[in-house]
Amino acid sequence: MTEHVARRAEGRGPAPAEPISTRRLTLVPLRVESVRELLRGDLRAASQAQGLDLPEEFPVGPDDGFLRIQLARLEAGPSRRSWCVRAIVRSGDGQVVGFCGFHGPPEAVGRAEINYTVFSEHRGQGYAPEAAAALVSWAATQGWPSVFASIAPGNQASLAVARKLGLVQTGTQMDEIDGEELVFETPTPSHE
Numbered sequence: 778m779t780e781h782v783a784r785r786a787e788g789r790g791p792a793p794a795e796p797i798s799t800r801r802l803t804l805v806p807l808r809v810e811s812v813r814e815l816l817r818g819d820l821r822a823a824s825q826a827q828g829l830d831l832p833e834e835f836p837v838g839p840d841d842g843f844l845r846i847q848l849a850r851l852e853a854g855p856s857r858r859s860w861c862v863r864a865i866v867r868s869g870d871g872q873v874v875g876f877c878g879f880h881g882p883p884e885a886v887g888r889a890e891i892n893y894t895v896f897s898e899h900r901g902q903g904y905a906p907e908a909a910a911a912l913v914s915w916a917a918t919q920g921w922p923s924v925f926a927s928i929a930p931g932n933q934a935s936l937a938v939a940r941k942l943g944l945v946q947t948g949t950q951m952d953e954i955d956g957e958e959l960v961f962e963t964p965t966p967s968h969e
Contacts, residue, residue: 794859799911802904804863804877805829812848812862816841829864829873834896836876842954850881857882859919865895865908874899877908879916889916890925893938905938913942917965924965927958 794806807827814823815831818838824831836844847862854860860882865875875895883889891912895905913924926944928935936959944961952958 794861797863797911797915798868799907801868802874802907802911803866803868804908804911805866806858806878807847807851807862807864807876809848809851812844812851816844816848827864829866829871831864831873832896835873846881850885854882854885857885859915860889865893865904867899867904872899874904875908877905877912879912883921888925889919889921889923890927891916892926893935900934905934906941909938909942913963913965921965923962926961927952927955928961929955930957930959 796806797804805827810826811823811831814820814826815835815837816839820831820833820835820837823835823837838844843862851858851861860879862876862878864873865877866872867874873896875893877891877893880886880890880892891909893905893909893912895902895908909926916924924944926935926939927950928939939961942963944963946959947962948960950958950960
């Protein structure tokens with residue numbers, strides 16, 4: 778973790794999992810307390826619990842299905858928290874530019890599946906492919922032979938990230954919340 782991010786999180790208890798660092802980013806696991814506060818709709822309390830300034834674009838509120846699922850997985854598998862949601866933090870200044878991670882531990886989800894969102898003012902700077910590539914590499918260190926991503930057919934930005942990372946479409950699926958999704962897969966670096 779960069780010094781800046783470590784200083785801001787200091788004194789807030791142990792992190793739920795180790796961060797993943799890239800050239801420009803640190804992928805910081807969200808704490809259970811932060812996700813609980815986000816579900817309560819309290820972005821300020823979530824920021825305090827996390828030790829980061831979470832921007833207004835961060836998902837909040839009790840109706841957010843993604844957060845409910847993440848909280849359930851964080852609480853069910855404390856030892857598997859590395860497989861859950863992370864803030865994408867710009868290393869130089871500690872700015873949270875998005876969030877990413879896995880849908881949950883592969884044994885709970887059935888596969889290692891990534892997700893990534895970059896907030897509007899930070900798009901077009903290559904943060905999504907950088908974060909996604911780091912997740913794929915990290916999954917390889919955990920012994921997973923491949924990583925998946927499910928993307929709505931009209932989400933051109935996410936489709937571009939998938940192509941940039943070399944993910945290949947392997948099928949389609951119907952998501953109960955998001956509707957039709959294209960399913961992509963890539964072997965992890967150690968399994969190519």
